[in-house]
Amino acid sequence: MTATAETRRDEPPKVSPWNDPRVRSVLFQALLVAAVVFMIYEAITNASENLQRQRIATGLGFWDNVAGFGISQSMIHYSEVTSTYGRVFWVGLINTLLVAIVGIVLATFLGFAVGIARLSKNILVACIARWYVELIRNLPLLLQLLFWYNAVLKALPSVRDSAALPLGSFLNNRGLFMPKPVTGPTFDLVIVTFLAGLALAIGFRMWARKRQERTGQQAPVGRVTLGLLFVPSTLTFLLLGNPLTFDAPVAGRFNISGGMVLQPEFLALLFGLVLYTAAFIAEVVRAGILAVSRGQTEAASALGLRPNQTTKLVIVPQALRVIIPPLTSQYLNLTKNSSLAVFVGYPDLANVFTGTVLNQTGQAIEVVGITMMVYLTLSLGTSMIMNWYNGRNALVER
Amino acid sequence: MKKLLVTAALAAATAFAASAASAQTLNAVKQKGQLTCGSNTGLAGFGQPDAQGNWTGLDVEYCRAVAAAIFNDPTKVKFVPLSAKDRFTALQSGEVDLLVRNTTWTISRDTSLGLEFGPVNYYDGQGFMVRKSLKVASAKELSGASVCVQQGTTTELNLADYFRANKLELKSVTFATSDETIKAYDAGRCDAFTTDASGLYSERLRLANANDHLVLPEIISKEPLGPSVRHGDNQWWDLVKWTHYALLTAEELGVTKANVDEMLKSDNPDVKRLLGAEGKFGEAMGLTNDWAYRIVKHLGNYGEMFERTVGQGSQLKIARGQNALWSKGGLQYAPPIR
Secondary structure, X not given: OHHHHHHHHHOOOOOOHHHOXXXXXHHHHHHHHHHHHHHHHHHHHHHHHHHHHOOEOOOOHHHHOEOOOOOOXXXXXXXXXXXXXXXXXXXXXXXXXXXXXXXXXXXXXXXXXXXXXXXXXXXXXXXXXXXXXXXXXXXXXXXXXXXXXXXXXXXXXXXXXXXXXXXXXXXXXXXXXXXXXXXXXXXXXXXXXXXXXXXXXXXXXXXXXHHXXXXXXXXXXXHHHHHHHHHHHHHHHHHOOOOEEEEOOEEOOOOEEOOEEEOHHHHHHHHHHHHHHHHHHHHHHHXXXXXXXXXXXXXXXXXXXXXXXXXXXXXXXXXXXXXXXXXXXXXXXXXXXXXXXHHOOOOOHHHHHHHHHHHHHOOHHHHHHHHHHHHHHHHHHHHHHHHHHHHHHOOOOO | XXXXXXXXXXXXXXXXXXXXXXXXXXXXXXXXXXXXXXXXXXXXXXXXXOXXXXXXXXXXXXXXXXXXXXXXXXXXXXXXXXXXXXXXXXXXXXXOOEEEEEEEOOHHHHHHEOEEEOOOOEEEOEEEEEEHHHOOOOHHHXXXXXXXEEOOOHHHHHHHHHHHHOOOOOEEEEEXXXXXXXXHHHOOOOOXXXXXXXXXXXXXXXXXXXXXXXXXXXOOXXXXXXEEEEOOOHHXXXXXXXXXXXXXXXXXXXXXXXXXXXXXXXXXXXXXXXHOOOOOHHHHXXXXXXXXXXXHHHHOOHHHHHHHHOOOOOOOOOOOHHHOEHHHOOOEOOOOOO
């Protein structure tokens, strides 16, 4: 018995390759890969065969064909006369990005505010925040979007009885019409001054931080930054004699022309997405703050930090470590949920490209494939940025 | 997202479906014991479930006629409500056997979507509806107006064409389903609503105050609406085509639901051939020879179907117009059954 055990320890056991776990694992993995590759190959050939037999057009040839339908909102030039399906793709993508980015920014602010409000010592504030979170979080998003769209449309005055708002704006059931800023030829100088101020402010912050690390002296960073950003650019703006004019909206026969407009579809979608996602972010924020132990606050007070310094320098940096990863998935959710735009008529990617273009060309596989790639890219991109930010905030152990 | 998922699933189904469309549709339908028919999600007069959940309408009755010819039972149809956007993918992927959903026959749909179109069961054209309070008398006055339109329709393209040709400024707002489109128009989001003229009359019934709205006189396009099937199954395509022709021939020969049994004894050779007393036309299609008798026995002829669903017997009260028989000044014409 002992002898066999010793021989086993000295030399590798002599088993047939079939019973060798390493050979086996390689074999099974190879088999799995082969099966997956075979399935993909089968799917592709089968699809192309079926498409060919049914005489369904394939390929990306449709990309350069003229689209020939109208789109209600476009940030880039789009004309139903000359623009191609490819252009429709870009219009849709930009509209998706617009609602996603604006939505993420607003949802973050609202979510942080509500999350902090839930921890408020003021019972009324905490209670309102709690009800908001519980109500919004537990209703389907689509229902909320339809509610906002119909509530917004029904409640607003018709275009001929537009509500006049200050600064030459109008509000009616076609949207919020605002004066459009038109920049004069010298306006670029103002932008250049602003950018220069920004560069100086960043430089000052770095210098102030280095100095604080060296000597412990603090500089009034906030006030200096604000001053550098806005004082020179405002002065330039005034010296150049106000190179910015506004194109005010004017009521026409049917619609209001001129100016710029936030359409009710956009507003309803944005409103719905922001309120919904903010409720989740609020819970993430609350959890993050509660995760910082009470001892940290007490220790900070013992060191003589003031309450706002405690929040800024002790609690928030630690809470962020807990908040950022789930926050990332909320951002991803918001971006993906923006494809519900189709139900409220907002021309996002899923609406104009996966909707109209797919239907007009009939090329489901190509169009759905491209759409999947786009959402995948957007999600992975967001994740990358957030992971980088998370890495910066993660605990650095020395 | 749900729509996207459905489309994605259908695309995947197209990819994985083994040889779906060969000459097998009729056999598959017989085996299933029912016909799966793609229909409207709800368009009065064409395809809509009533209060009891029974589907009614001209397009719906087309499906019932095909079922009657196959099973001698017009109730053996399963209706799958499809939005304009999802309808072709559903047919291509084999989810439905037959699509009768006020679908316009165009060259691109016929040649690049893998479809075959049957005979036109309703000749239509696109029109506009506006509020009377707008004081608009013609579509040419609509420059700068915003127009609500359903996505994925020929309507969407015609609209852009018409505004372009007449140098009008267009602001279209598109929605995925007809429901959302008409609701948005009703809520005042748009000045005008556009779809096929028949659709305007039936959608008008759903507005809060139908009498405040007016259908403009312009018809801006040809919209031949008809059934479609998958490309590559000619036997099935023939059956679908001849169902409509049998309905027309019955009207032409004066064979109705009420007198069809009596007509069986007729001496008229045309009637005999139609009802299967002479010839073996049904067998050639994979049916029984009394196929057309079954259709008329259960559903009547085309004229009866028309009046019951969209004509004088319905809420819509649409005149026959272009949909009258060729012998009465219309466009409905059936090749001879012989």
